[in-house]
Amino acid sequence: MTASPPLATGAVTGVSGPTISDVARLAEVSIKTVSRVLNHEPGVHVDTRAAVERAIAELRYRPKQSARSLAGARSFLIGLLYYDPSAQFVAGVQQGATMRCREAGYHLVVESLHDDAPDLREQVDRMVSTLRPDGMILTPPLCDNPEVLAALRDSRTPCVLVSPGRHTKDAGRDMPSVRMDDVHAAEETTNLLLSLGHERIAFVKGPSSQSASALRHQGFVRAMKAHRVGIVEDYVIAGRFDFESGVEAAHRLLSLARPPTAVFASNDDMALGVLAAAQALGLAVPGELSIAGFDDSPASGLVWPALTTVRQPKAEMARVAVEMLIAARAGDFDGPAQARGTDFHRVLPHELVVRDSTAAPATQAIAEQARARARERTRPKR
Amino acid sequence: MTASPPLATGAVTGVSGPTISDVARLAEVSIKTVSRVLNHEPGVHVDTRAAVERAIAELRYRPKQSARSLAGARSFLIGLLYYDPSAQFVAGVQQGATMRCREAGYHLVVESLHDDAPDLREQVDRMVSTLRPDGMILTPPLCDNPEVLAALRDSRTPCVLVSPGRHTKDAGRDMPSVRMDDVHAAEETTNLLLSLGHERIAFVKGPSSQSASALRHQGFVRAMKAHRVGIVEDYVIAGRFDFESGVEAAHRLLSLARPPTAVFASNDDMALGVLAAAQALGLAVPGELSIAGFDDSPASGLVWPALTTVRQPKAEMARVAVEMLIAARAGDFDGPAQARGTDFHRVLPHELVVRDSTAAPATQAIAEQARARARERTRPKR
DNA sequence: CTGAAAGCGCTTACAG
DNA sequence: CTGAAAGCGCTTACAG
Numbered sequence: 001m002t003a004s005p006p007l008a009t010g011a012v013t014g015v016s017g018p019t020i021s022d023v024a025r026l027a028e029v030s031i032k033t034v035s036r037v038l039n040h041e042p043g044v045h046v047d048t049r050a051a052v053e054r055a056i057a058e059l060r061y062r063p064k065q066s067a068r069s070l071a072g073a074r075s076f077l078i079g080l081l082y083y084d085p086s087a088q089f090v091a092g093v094q095q096g097a098t099m100r101c102r103e104a105g106y107h108l109v110v111e112s113l114h115d116d117a118p119d120l121r122e123q124v125d126r127m128v129s130t131l132r133p134d135g136m137i138l139t140p141p142l143c144d145n146p147e148v149l150a151a152l153r154d155s156r157t158p159c160v161l162v163s164p165g166r167h168t169k170d171a172g173r174d175m176p177s178v179r180m181d182d183v184h185a186a187e188e189t190t191n192l193l194l195s196l197g198h199e200r201i202a203f204v205k206g207p208s209s210q211s212a213s214a215l216r217h218q219g220f221v222r223a224m225k226a227h228r229v230g231i232v233e234d235y236v237i238a239g240r241f242d243f244e245s246g247v248e249a250a251h252r253l254l255s256l257a258r259p260p261t262a263v264f265a266s267n268d269d270m271a272l273g274v275l276a277a278a279q280a281l282g283l284a285v286p287g288e289l290s291i292a293g294f295d296d297s298p299a300s301g302l303v304w305p306a307l308t309t310v311r312q313p314k315a316e317m318a319r320v321a322v323e324m325l326i327a328a329r330a331g332d333f334d335g336p337a338q339a340r341g342t343d344f345h346r347v348l349p350h351e352l353v354v355r356d357s358t359a360a361p362a363t364q365a366i367a368e369q370a371r372a373r374a375r376e377r378t379r380p381k382r
Numbered sequence: 383m384t385a386s387p388p389l390a391t392g393a394v395t396g397v398s399g400p401t402i403s404d405v406a407r408l409a410e411v412s413i414k415t416v417s418r419v420l421n422h423e424p425g426v427h428v429d430t431r432a433a434v435e436r437a438i439a440e441l442r443y444r445p446k447q448s449a450r451s452l453a454g455a456r457s458f459l460i461g462l463l464y465y466d467p468s469a470q471f472v473a474g475v476q477q478g479a480t481m482r483c484r485e486a487g488y489h490l491v492v493e494s495l496h497d498d499a500p501d502l503r504e505q506v507d508r509m510v511s512t513l514r515p516d517g518m519i520l521t522p523p524l525c526d527n528p529e530v531l532a533a534l535r536d537s538r539t540p541c542v543l544v545s546p547g548r549h550t551k552d553a554g555r556d557m558p559s560v561r562m563d564d565v566h567a568a569e570e571t572t573n574l575l576l577s578l579g580h581e582r583i584a585f586v587k588g589p590s591s592q593s594a595s596a597l598r599h600q601g602f603v604r605a606m607k608a609h610r611v612g613i614v615e616d617y618v619i620a621g622r623f624d625f626e627s628g629v630e631a632a633h634r635l636l637s638l639a640r641p642p643t644a645v646f647a648s649n650d651d652m653a654l655g656v657l658a659a660a661q662a663l664g665l666a667v668p669g670e671l672s673i674a675g676f677d678d679s680p681a682s683g684l685v686w687p688a689l690t691t692v693r694q695p696k697a698e699m700a701r702v703a704v705e706m707l708i709a710a711r712a713g714d715f716d717g718p719a720q721a722r723g724t725d726f727h728r729v730l731p732h733e734l735v736v737r738d739s740t741a742a743p744a745t746q747a748i749a750e751q752a753r754a755r756a757r758e759r760t761r762p763k764r
Numbered sequence: 765c766t767g768a769a770a771g772c773g774c775t776t777a778c779a780g
Numbered sequence: 781c782t783g784a785a786a787g788c789g790c791t792t793a794c795a796g
Contacts, residue, residue, distance in 0.1 A: 017511055019789055035791065043765060062511040066451035067789035070772045072789095076512075077491075091473060098494040102505070107513060109459075109489050110481045123484070129399055129444040130458075131489060154683065243684050264765045269684065276686030279661070299681035302625050302651065304658030401773055412783045417775065425781060449773035452788050456775095 018059040028056035038063055065107070069132065078325055079126070079133040079157075081142050082111045084108025088297045092314025093139055093162055099315070100322040109133060113148075115141050124151040135325030137162060137318065143210065149175070151236060158328045160321040163312075165211020176324050177318040180350045185310045186266065187226075188352050189292050192308070194227050195261045196360045198290060201261035202235035204249045204270050207338050210241065216266040216294060235260050239270045246273020254289075261361040262290035268297040271307055274379035275357065286359035296353055313348045320346055387530055400441040409437035420445055447489070451514065457483070461515040461539075462492045463524050470679045474696025475521055475544055481697070482704040491515060495530075497523050506533040517552050517707030518545060519700065526593065531557070540710045542703040545694075547593020558706050560699040562732045564594050567692045568601025568648065570734050571674050574690070575644045576609050577741045580672060584617035584642035586631045586652050592623065598648040600652055600675060609717055621652045628655020636663060636671075643743040644672035650679040657739065668741035678735055687738035695730040 024031040029048060044052075046262075055061070059105070069075040073279055080100055080246050082090045084375075086331040101108045113120060126131055142148050143161035152159050153175075161177040193201050203220045206213030213292065222233050239245035246265055250273065253260055265271035271293030275285055283289050285305055293300055296311035297298040315381075324346075383429075403649035404422075406413040411430060418426050421436040426434075437443070451457040460483055464472045476492065477534075483490045493509055510533070517540040524530050525543035534541050535557075543559040552672055575583050585602045599618075606613050610671060616638055621627035622711030632655065635642055653675030657667055665671050667687055675682055678693035 016788095021789080032767055032792095033765090033788080036766090045765060048765080060507075062508060064514065064789060066448040066457065066514065068773095069448035070446070070452050070774080071789075071791040072772085074554060091669045094492065098492060101491070107491050107493070107509070109491050110476065110480060111484070111489070112477055125442075130447045132446065132448065144786085171786075214500070272684045276684070280686055299684050302654045302658070302681050303685055304662055330744070376746055390789080398772095404775080413774080414776095414783055415781090418782085421775085427781060446773060449788095450775075452790080453773075453775040454788085 004200045010124065018061045018117060019172045020063065022059055023052065023055045023061050024032070026059060027052045037138060040077070046275050053316060063099050074134050075132045076106050077109050077131055077133040078322060079131065079136040080108055080139070081113055081136060081148065082110070082139045083113060083115045083142055088295065089163075089312070089314060090139055092312070093137070093318040094317030097137060097322055098316030104322065104326055106134070106322070106326065113142060115145060120145070121147050121151045124148055125155070128152065128155040128157050129249040132199065133157065134243035134327070135159065135322075137321045137325070139163065140165065140212075141210065143177075152156040158325055159322050162317050162321055163212070173257075176319045176328075176344050176346075178346045178348060179325070180312050180317070180348055183219040183222065185350045185352065186221075186264075186294070187223040187306075189264055189294065189310060190220045190223035191227075192352065192354065192358065193264060193292060194229060194263075196290065196358060198227050198260075200232070200235070200258070200260040200262070200263040200361075201229070201233075202237065202253050204237045204246065204263065204265040204274065206241045206266050206270075213241075220264060220266075232260075239265070240270060241267045243269045243273040243276075246257040246270030246275075247277045248273075250277035250281075254278070254283070260289075262294045262358070266294050268293040268295040268300045268307060268309055271309070271357075272299060272303060275303060286357050288362055290358040290361070291360055295368075301355070308355045308358040309353050311351040313350055316348050317365050320348065385643050400443045402443075402445065404441055405437045405443050408441065409434045412681050426567055446750040456516050457514045459491050459513055460488050460704060461509060461513065461518040462490055462521070463495055463518060464492070465495060465497045465524055465529065469692070470677065471545075471696060472521055474694070475483060475519070475700040477705055478697030478700030479519060482701040486704065486708055488516070488704070488708065496525060497527060502527070503533045506530055507537070507638075510534065512524065512539040515539065517541065517704075517710070519703045519707070520546065521545065522594075523592065525559075529533070536680050540707055544699050544703055544708050545594070551739040558710075558726050558728075560702045560706070560730060561730045562694050562699070564597035565604065567603040567732045567734065568646075568676070569605040570601075571646055571676065571690075571692060572602045573628050573675060574604035574608075574736065575672060575735065576605065576611065576742065578644075578672065578740060580638070580642075580644040580696075580743050581611050582614070582617070582642040582644070582743075584619065584631075584635050584645045585610070586619050586645065586647040586656065587619040588621060588623045588629065588652075595623075595648065602646060602648075614642075621647070623649045623651060625651045625655040625658075628652035628657075629659045630655075632656040632659035632663075633697075637666070637712070644740070646674045648676050650675040650677040650682045650689060650691055653691070654681060654685060657685060657689070668739050669743055672740040672743070674740055680710045683737070690737045690740040691735050693733040695732055695736050698730050702730065 013146040020031045020034050022035045027034065029052060033044065033048060034052055037049055065076050080094060080097055086089065098108050109131060113123055117123065122323045136152060137160055139162050143164040159175050161175055163179045164177050175336050203217065205217050221231065237249040237252055240250055246269065249270065253263060263274050271291055275293050278285050278289050285291055291307065293309040297307045300309045400586055402413045402416050405416045408415065411434060414427065415430060416434055419431050421721065447458050462476060462479055466472065480490050484514050491513060495505055499505065518534060521544050521550055525546045533572055541557050545561045546559050585599065587599050603613065619631040619634055628651065635645060645656050645675055657674050660667050660671050667673055673689065675689045675691040678691045682691045683688040
């Protein structure tokens with residue numbers, strides 16, 4: 001009811017901002033033409049386009065996501081589903097995804113779901129049906145969860161799986177994916193140890209529930225066989241991808257009559273456990289024991305000595321995932337299905353990060369002596 | 383044009399799902415009444431409400447965010463702005479925020495912004511005007527960035543600052559905040575070292591650009607003064623909150639004629655650096671040197687010995703932030719301003735995590751000897 | 765190359 | 781306690 005204060009031309013309600021009509025009025029065209037410019041549709045005269053763009057800039061106009069979403073087929077929202085929030089892996093993926101989304105005018109909605117929540121399907125359903133995201137990015141272990149995949153399939157939401165695992169019957173074989181080559185990376189890491197002169201190389205496996213475990217072990221075996229170096233049964237230990245199981249593995253390995261000169265732990269948390277245990281036992285790393293990890297977690301570069309490890313292309317995988325999602329949007333009802341050509345399943349390059357925890361094995365005498373010392377200190381776990 | 387196949391009652395287009403009209407029809411009420419039930423408005427007959435809820439359940443109906451957002455004042459979207467994606471701090475905040483959002487029927491949109499991007503304001507503007515989030519959560523250092531704060535203030539978007547720093551003129555003194563008591567936490571940590579018998583306690587400061595630095599240092603000073611223990615000037619080193627500056631600090635401290643028996647590094651990354659350096663110099667931790675950190679980063683529990691540190695209530699702060707945002711929504715135009723009472727600035731309890739890197743100082747003789755040994759090995763940095 | 769009309773699925777006043 | 785109408789700000793067919 002109060003008279004509005006003098007405002008710049010075209011200014012509207014101070015709070016809700018200019019609309020497409022304001023732009024149309026200023027540019028002296030219809031809202032349909034503004035819409036065409038907004039969506040980069042072809043068939044707009046270059047002068048008209050310029051006029052509209054000028055009006056948009058002058059009014060600082062931004063189309064409202066909710067209006068576009070309600071009227072059209074796109075929501076400009078991409079969902080990221082993950083389980084362990086503290087996981088470095090997710091942080092890297094999220095970083096890549098937000099960057100690529102911003103570039104494309106999309107926004108990233110994140111949801112942390114417990115892998116075995118009773119209402120998991122319900123939670124996924126709710127997100128999809130209320131938000132209508134244009135696509136979903138799934139990280140392990142959710143990208144291997146049949147319940148989650150089924151919910152998403154039913155909703156016809158385009159998905160991209162990042163580092164998915166075993167493709168069982170219910171899994172996302174029919175869904176596009178982005179991954180790195182775990183087998184090859186593990187092979188390279190093993191080759192590094194072999195090339196340093198190690199022959200007594202131990203391997204600490206991950207849990208069988210995670211697909212990366214088998215792949216990394218496979219790479220280890222392949223490299224050893226290629227170099228005709230025997231794999232000692234006692235040198236292959238089952239771990240759980242956590243620090244504690246790395247500690248346990250180290251105790252078992254270092255109390256052997258003939259302990260290994262190098263340990264390849266198939267993720268950094270376990271490698272950190274091996275390192276901690278070795279140091280606690282008085283072994284010098286890498287002088288008396290070489291250790292390699294996998295993941296390039298932040299901690300791997302913060303310990304002493306810094307861990308040799310494998311860097312996963314986390315952000316890159318996410319960027320590619322977002323691109324696949326945006327490309328697959330609209331038009332094709334069965335989304336990804338038709339893209340099933342060359343790049344339905346993408347594999348991105350990784351990087352072997354050689355740092356300070358790996359070196360040539362000490363000469364026989366010194367090494368034996370050191371390990372004997374360690375063995376003495378090893379007490380049976382209670 | 384083709385005859386639709388037989389479908390269950392009320393079923394609509396397979397892909398877009400049921401609408402509020404479908405629910406209204408099934409419950410034999412108007413859509414307005416369904417809307418009332420959806421929004422938990424009072425003044426709906428209990429029987430009517432029950433009927434509507436039954437219809438909602440039967441149809442598995444979910445209101446569409448975009449339609450609610452376009453028609454109403456809420457978007458059911460909360461934004462989280464952060465800078466460093468790998469930071470453990472952000473991961474904890476995000477975890478708490480997604481959980482609380484889910485409980486409240488909201489969704490979390492994340493945006494990673496570079497603190498000194500040239501188009502920072504533009505980026506914030508774009509997010510706010512296209513998404514119209516009901517609120518924004520800001521983490522350091524963005525919550526202290528005048529440009530970001532100005533953009534948000536202009537857009538009239540309710541904000542909550544998590545762990546904001548110095549309240550300068552342009553800062554968010556007028557915005558609600560959630561934090562922990564850094565001063566008190568640092569005081570407690572110092573008290574722990576003092577109670578173990580340490581008197582020669584060094585302190586590694588953070589960069590002056592970060593507000594936590596001064597607060598933690600203040601807590602250290604307060605504890606030392608309270609116990610009438612002198613603060614040796616050479617024991618207070620300027621760090622940068624990173625691993626490398628921890629290493630440097632350790633080298634400086636351990637090459638002193640009279641080195642400290644304990645080091646309180648004011649964040650974990652620096653404490654990890656001190657630990658690595660000490661171990662590289664052959665010092666036993668905590669036997670010959672006690673080390674305490676701050677943050678409870680994942681790495682702090684993965685090293686050997688595990689670091690004594692302070693756990694910040696990250697997820698809790700985020701939960702509270704989301705609650706403040708939801709509570710402040712609608713009605714009050716100046717949002718948070720009116721809540722300025724008891725809980726405009728909330729302080730949440732932290733936890734001192736005592737682990738294995740702190741112990742009583744070794745007896746004078748042994749300790750001196752150990753440090754002398756270390757001193758010999760210390761080489762001047764080039 | 766451009767536009768007028770209808771409609772997406774809700775909430776907001778307003779009326780009863 | 782309940783509902784009919786209008787409208788949020790866009791895109792979708794469709795027409796010219």
